Amino acid sequence: MERMKMDDDLRQIHEASMEILEQCGVIFHHPEVLEALKQNGVRVEGKTAFFSERQVMDWLAKAPSEFKIYARNPKYDMLIGGDEVNCVPGGYGMSKIVELDGTKREVTKEDYINFVKLIQQSDYFKANGGVIVEPEDLVSGTYFPIMMLTALNYSDKTLQGYLGGTEMTEQTMDMLGIVFGGKDKLKAKPRIATIVSTTSPLQYDKTMLETMLVYLKYGQPVILTPATMAGTTGPVTLAGTIALANAETLAGIAAAQMLKEGTPVIYGSASTTADMKSGGIAIGAPESALCAVYCARLAKAYNLPCRGGGTLTDAKSLSVQSAYEGMMVFLATHQANMNYIIHSAGVMDGYVSFSYEKFIVDLEIIGMVKRFLSGVAVNKDTLAVDVIKEVGPAGEFLTSMHTMLNCRKEPFIPSISLREAIEDDPNKKIIENIENKKKAMLDSYVKPELPEDVQKQLVDYLVGKGFKIELINSML
Known part of the structure; x- marks a missing residue:
């Protein structure tokens, strides 16, 4: 204490x-x-x-204050702890894709592959995989190992796991063992992290605990995460909900340490308020941002790594609501130096849906927030007194060498926002920019190397577990 x-x-x-x-x-x-x-x-x-x-x-006190999760490509290794901020795409089972006009359709296997590619393409993410979206033609509750194969095939970043109970989680570890030279080596270099959610108020269910036990067995990090809703699964007053969620998280972390002392854990929160009109969750509410901030403050007081939410919104389509809610929650979470920010891009409609267009907009939000929080560098070069003297009164700086040297690294350069004067419909133009960026990211995607013998071993393993080869091949 x-x-x-x-x-x-x-x-x-x-x-x-x-x-x-x-x-x-x-x-x-x-x-x-x-x-x-x-x-x-x-x-x-x-x-x-x-x-x-x-x-x-x-x-x-026995839990590590920081640790690493290791990627197949070392440049994507993630330090978890301190004030290090890592954006993680998240998803966790969203079964609908929201189109531009607000209509929804079922997620397909192609969507899952596309999002793995988009996440691989973005420099903002060092993690990939998990149940980003839940394909209607691939039942995630049964087929997570095939999603895992897809993530390993299309990405060389760190991995997100799934809450599948003992059998499926052991299969996950078997696959990691194939890729990384044996399950015995996973303890030395954690490769995957998963959420272990509470059932508020004050419960951990069997599937969550089975998943946690397997992760602890192989030394992989678990993220103890209540999603307490003020007014339904927690007190309507936010302080009470935060206290309740804190109790649930601490109990889970203490239990994890008793089961395997020194195991890497992340203090998590997905708590927010319930909507008092419907009783449903309100992830884009100011209370969502406040819960994330208090999660970070409490975790840092306990000297533990922390996890919160990202560009969260309850909006039903790409709209002004999806932007202002997403910006608010992400800014608050990042400003609190949350170590592991899940749902950093693409989430819609209170965790129900995912959106290609919002994913691209959220990349813009992440970039803007990171630029804002980087602050103002003050030194001799940035003060530019000599440049000001050289230009003098009534001069201009556009053609100065100082501007040439710094114009691509000092200001934030948007990729979809409109700044220049346009004659066409601005809404149509920004949608065009979003679509162009999405297309450019997918068109320029290059698959990272996964040795053919390793991929064959993974495929053979899944076939041996009863998965149909036609289904496996459709995800490769």
Whole structure:
């Protein structure tokens, strides 16, 4: 506890969370987890575990404050912790594609492959894969290993996992073992991270815990993440929801350390408010941004890496709403130095849908936010006093050598925004720019090398697990 530095509001939230853990407890729907808690002195009644503050804080102290996730291509290795910010595309099962006119269609296998390619093409991402979108012609609950094969085939970035229970998660590790020289080597170099979500209030279900146990077995990071909704699965007051979510996260992290001391974990939050008109989740609300900020503040006080949401929106189509909500949440999350920002591009309609056009717009948002947060460099060259003297009163700077040397690295250069005067419909022009950028990214895509013998081993492995070769080939 001596390592915590908290101001008054964080201290109150922490103390409320400790009271919740001691008096309400957390339900763990898995006998192995409950047994580990008992063996480490946690009071367990039935499936409910009651933690003391000392137990929580002692086990939190065993989690690493930072760690790396390693990519097939070392330039995409991700440092998780401190003030390092990593954008991650996310998705996690969105089954619809939103078209420009707001209509929706089912996701296809081609969409999944396209998004893996677009993510590979963007310098903003060091992670790829997972269930970015959920193809209607590829049932993700059964076929995640084929999605994994696609991500390995089309990308050499770090990987996102899926919550598939014991069997599917072991298959994931088997495939990683094929690519990286054996499952025994995964512990030394983590390659994949997955979300382990709570079921608010105060529960971890069996599938989540099965997935976590396999990840811990192979030393892969888990992201303990409540998605508590103020007013439905949490108190309507945001402080209460944050305290509840904090209790859930801390209980999961403590349990993970008891199961495998020193295992890499990320303190996560996808919490927000519920819409009081419908009872549905409101991910584009100001409360979504506030929950992310408090997640980062609490995680950093506990000296843990943190995860939050990205360009989140409840908008039903590409619109002014999708832009202002996405910008607000992403700016708040990035400004809080969130280490692992999931759903950084493409998410629509409260996690229901994905959009090609919003994905491209979100890349613009990411670039603008990164430029804003980089601040103003102040030094002799940037102050440019000599240049100002040389130009003098009533001069111009456009043709100066100083401008020539800095014009491509000082200002943010948009790729889709309109700045120049145009005579045509501006909305039509910006859509044209979005489509052109998407096409250029897909047209210029170059598949990273995956040795033929490794790909054959992966295909043979999946065939051996009962997956049809025609389906496998359709994702390659």
